[in-house]
Amino acid sequence: MTSLRLRLVIGFMLVSVPAMLASAFIAAKLISDTFEDNVGHWLRETSRFFALEVSEAAQEAQRVAGVIGHRLEHSADDARMQRTVEREFAVLNSVGYDLIAIYRPGGELIFSSRRFSSIGSLPEKTGLGLFKISADNKRWIMAGAVQSVQINGQPANLLVGSWLDDSYLGGIKVVTSLDVRLFSDFDGELEPVVQTHPDHPVTVPSEIRARLDAGEDEIFDPDAGSGAYRAVYAGFRGIDGKLAAISFIGMRSEAGFFEQLGRERLFLGIFLIGCFIAALVGSLMSDVLVRPLRALTRGVRAIAAGDFGQRVGVGGGREIAELANGFNGMAEQLGKLHELEMELRRSDRLSALGQAAMVIAHEVRNPLGIIKTSTEVVRNRAKLGDTEAKMLGYVIDEVRRIETLMREFLDFAQPRPLVQSRFPLRNVIDRVAAIAEPELARRNIVLRVEDGSGGAAILGDADQLHQACLNLVLNAMDAMPAGGTIFANLTADAKNVSLAISDEGPGVPKAIRTEIFNPFFTTKVKGTGLGLAKVQGVAVAHGGTASCEGEEGQGAVFVLSLPRAGMGGTP
Numbered sequence: 001m002t003s004l005r006l007r008l009v010i011g012f013m014l015v016s017v018p019a020m021l022a023s024a025f026i027a028a029k030l031i032s033d034t035f036e037d038n039v040g041h042w043l044r045e046t047s048r049f050f051a052l053e054v055s056e057a058a059q060e061a062q063r064v065a066g067v068i069g070h071r072l073e074h075s076a077d078d079a080r081m082q083r084t085v086e087r088e089f090a091v092l093n094s095v096g097y098d099l100i101a102i103y104r105p106g107g108e109l110i111f112s113s114r115r116f117s118s119i120g121s122l123p124e125k126t127g128l129g130l131f132k133i134s135a136d137n138k139r140w141i142m143a144g145a146v147q148s149v150q151i152n153g154q155p156a157n158l159l160v161g162s163w164l165d166d167s168y169l170g171g172i173k174v175v176t177s178l179d180v181r182l183f184s185d186f187d188g189e190l191e192p193v194v195q196t197h198p199d200h201p202v203t204v205p206s207e208i209r210a211r212l213d214a215g216e217d218e219i220f221d222p223d224a225g226s227g228a229y230r231a232v233y234a235g236f237r238g239i240d241g242k243l244a245a246i247s248f249i250g251m252r253s254e255a256g257f258f259e260q261l262g263r264e265r266l267f268l269g270i271f272l273i274g275c276f277i278a279a280l281v282g283s284l285m286s287d288v289l290v291r292p293l294r295a296l297t298r299g300v301r302a303i304a305a306g307d308f309g310q311r312v313g314v315g316g317g318r319e320i321a322e323l324a325n326g327f328n329g330m331a332e333q334l335g336k337l338h339e340l341e342m343e344l345r346r347s348d349r350l351s352a353l354g355q356a357a358m359v360i361a362h363e364v365r366n367p368l369g370i371i372k373t374s375t376e377v378v379r380n381r382a383k384l385g386d387t388e389a390k391m392l393g394y395v396i397d398e399v400r401r402i403e404t405l406m407r408e409f410l411d412f413a414q415p416r417p418l419v420q421s422r423f424p425l426r427n428v429i430d431r432v433a434a435i436a437e438p439e440l441a442r443r444n445i446v447l448r449v450e451d452g453s454g455g456a457a458i459l460g461d462a463d464q465l466h467q468a469c470l471n472l473v474l475n476a477m478d479a480m481p482a483g484g485t486i487f488a489n490l491t492a493d494a495k496n497v498s499l500a501i502s503d504e505g506p507g508v509p510k511a512i513r514t515e516i517f518n519p520f521f522t523t524k525v526k527g528t529g530l531g532l533a534k535v536q537g538v539a540v541a542h543g544g545t546a547s548c549e550g551e552e553g554q555g556a557v558f559v560l561s562l563p564r565a566g567m568g569g570t571p
Contacts (some may be wrong), residue, residue: 005358009236019100034100036222036230039230039234039251040220040222042251043220043230043231043250043251044218044220044232044233044250045234045250046178046180046232046249047218047234047247048218049179050234050247050249051234051236051247051282054130054143054164054236057143057164058128058129058130058143058144058145058164059128059145059159061097061128061143061144061145061160061161062091062128062145062160063145064097064145064160065123065144065145065146065147065158065159065160066147068084068085068100068147068158068160069147069149069158070089070146071084071088072084072102072149072151072156072158073149073150073151075131085100085102085111085113085118088100088115089278092160093097093113096162097160097162098114098140098142098159098161098162098163099112099113099114099116099133099135099142099144099159099161099162099163099555099558100112100159100160101113101116101158101159102149102151102155102156102158102159103156103157103159103372104154104155104156105124105155105156105157106124107112107121107122108547110151110156114135114136115135115136116133116134116135117133117134117135118131118132118133118134119134119139119186120132120240120334122159122368123146123157123239123240124148124158125146125148125157126145126146126147126148127145127146127239127520128144128145128146128239128378129143129144129145129238129239129240129244130142130144130164130236130237130238130244130245131143131144131159131161131239131240132185132186132238132244133161133163133183138522139184139186139191139193139459140164140165140193141163141164141193141244141245142161142162142164142185143161143164143183144159144160144161145159145160145161146158146159146239147160147352149294150192164193164194164245165181165193165194166194166195166196174527176426178196178249178250178251179195179196179197179202179229179231179248179249179250179251179252180195180196180202180247180248180249181194181195181196181247181250182194182195182196182201182245182247182248183204183245183246183247183248184244185212185243185244185245186245189329190204190209190246193245200228200252202224202225202231202247202248202250204233204248205221208221208246209235209243209246212233212234212235212243212246213235213243215286216235217234217235218232218233218234218235219232219233220232221233224248224250225250226520227253228252228253229251229252229253230250230251230253231248231250231251232248232249232250233246233247233248233544234246234247234249236246247466255328259513263500269545300538300566305563329477333528334510339424355451363389369522371395371399372396372399372400375392375395375396375399376396378392385537393467400558401520403543405476409464415549416490418460418461418464418541418542419461419462419463420460420461421460421461421462422452422457422458422459422565423457423458423460423462424455424456424457425453425456425458425459425465425490425497425562426449426451426453426455426490427462428465428466428469428499429469429488429490429499430447430449431462431466432466432469432473433447433449433488434471434475436470436473436474437484439477440477440486443477443480443481443483444483445477445480445483445484445485445486446484446486447473447485447486447488448485448486448487448488449488449490450487450488450489450490451490452489452490452491452492453490453491453492453497454492456492456564456565457497457564457565458497458542458562458563458565459563459565460562461538461541461542464538464541465542465562467534467538468534468535468538468539468546468560469499469501469560471531471534471555472501472534472535472558472560473486473488473501474531475531475556475558476501476505476556477503477554478505479503479505479543479555480503480504480505480530484503484504484505485504486503487500487501487502488500488501489502492564493564494562494564495563495564496544496561496562496563497561497562497563497564498559498560499559499560499561500549500557500559500560500562500563501557501558501559501560502550502555502556502557502558503555503556504555505555505556506553506555507550507551507552507553507554507555507556508548508550508552508556509552510552513548517532517535517536517546517548532546532558535558535560540558541561542559542562542563543562543563544560544563545559545560545561546558546559546561547561
């Protein structure tokens with residue numbers, strides 16, 4: 001990670017952490033409060049469901065009491081009434097009813113399905129609700145109803161009900177996290193008559209009891225049982241209208257996932273997750289921002305190492321794109337300046353070489369002439385043997401070769417002024433083909449000219465261009481010792497006329513293509529290294545270029561490109 005990227009990530013974190021603290025606090029509070037509200041709503045709904053079950057049980061008992069009371073009123077005698085009661089009790093007991101009793105006003109029992117006593121006076125008129133009953137040595141709270149009837153012309157009351165005990169809870173027991181309890185008021189003390197989790201003792205606070213006794217329907221307590229429960233308390237009225245029982249519907253605090261975490265842990269968890277996401281996003285954003293800068297850094301290093309062809313992609317926003325465009329423009333200008341510098345250095349070298357060549361040529365030509373003349377005189381006048389004559393012939397040949405080399409030096413170092421005329425470049429290659437025809441035939445080489453220039457003309461020195469093209473053809477001939485074909489392809493556009501000389505030889509390795517136009521650079525055993533340098537000198541003198549193209553191993557292609565002459569006879 002670069003220092004800039006690290007600073008960007010740290011800056012992003014410094015900006016995001018305060019907002020993350022506030023967001024985590026708000027999120028933790030909202031989640032906790034929402035969970036609290038949902039738990040309270042669920043407990044209230046469960047409490048109402050439980051109350052509805054008790055109310056429906058009492059209503060169902062009232063309907064049953066009405067049916068049985070109607071049958072009792074139509075019983076002719078006590079024996080028939082006894083049979084009716086026993087039969088109905090057997091049916092009702094099988095469907096969950098625990099008590100059927102018939103009593104006179106004042107409490108005199110006529111019939112009872114079991115021994116019981118009422119805690120408080122039995123009602124003497126039709127009604128429904130909760131009853132406090134003592135039976136089987138135990139005190140019960142019963143959901144039931146009383147129906148007033150006439151038996152043999154005398155008033156009586158029919159009591160039908162079922163105990164509210166653990167078996168009455170039914171499907172509520174399935175919710176294991178839910179604690180359901182029903183407390184009944186016996187002698188001023190609340191005793192549990194229904195409880196799903198007896199191993200966790202719960203009491204009803206006196207202030208809750210007082211509020212329910214005062215008429216409140218239900219009360220939500222988020223810290224019931226000293227904080228062990230969230231609970232809803234609801235009151236149930238007896239048939240006398242007084243508070244007879246209190247239900248407790250609660251959920252243990254540790255049963256909730258968010259409560260196990262706690263608001264502080266929830267806040268810390270949200271904050272840490274948010275910080276991790278912020279760091280990840282900051283890292284990704286910094287990478288997006290730093291990536292173009294890395295490309296620019298690599299580009300600068302490449303240019304510092306001399307690679308002026310290096311370019312960077314344009315992207316990363318308007319400012320970075322402008323910087324990349326500026327860098328690419330700078331790299332292009334530096335490349336041109338580098339090429340200009342290399343050309344100036346080459347020109348300086350050529351100038352120094354030309355001056356040295358001129359001095360050497362002037363100093364050497366006179367001694368060479370004396371040596372050549374003296375050697376010819378001695379060979380012609382002295383009576384020498386064959387061996388001595390052959391040796392003097394060698395001397396004369398080498399002197400002539402040195403004279404030729406001196407002339408090439410002088411021609412290269414001090415080229416003749418251009419004698420310009422307007423003519424088609426095709427004339428030059430035709431002249432070269434005519435002069436080189438005998439040598440081409442001897443070497444089994446064919447020169448093919450393909451003219452696509454349309455007769456385009458140039459303004460130049462025909463003799464110097466002839467010598468330059470002849471050098472290119474001679475090099476192509478030397479590249480094909482076994483024979484082959486040389487192609488001379490002429491093309492033209494609105495500004496330039498080009499001549500491409502290509503052969504079928506091994507081509508020029510890419511490693512030396514930048515050196516082949518330098519003076520004295522040669523790959524031939526007896527070459528002087530001035531041929532291609534002379535070609536480039538002629539091209540530059542005409543305002544054109546000379547270049548080497550073609551793939552290595554597929555033959556060399558030398559292109560001579562010259563300015564096209566205007567229609568009025570000027571370039």
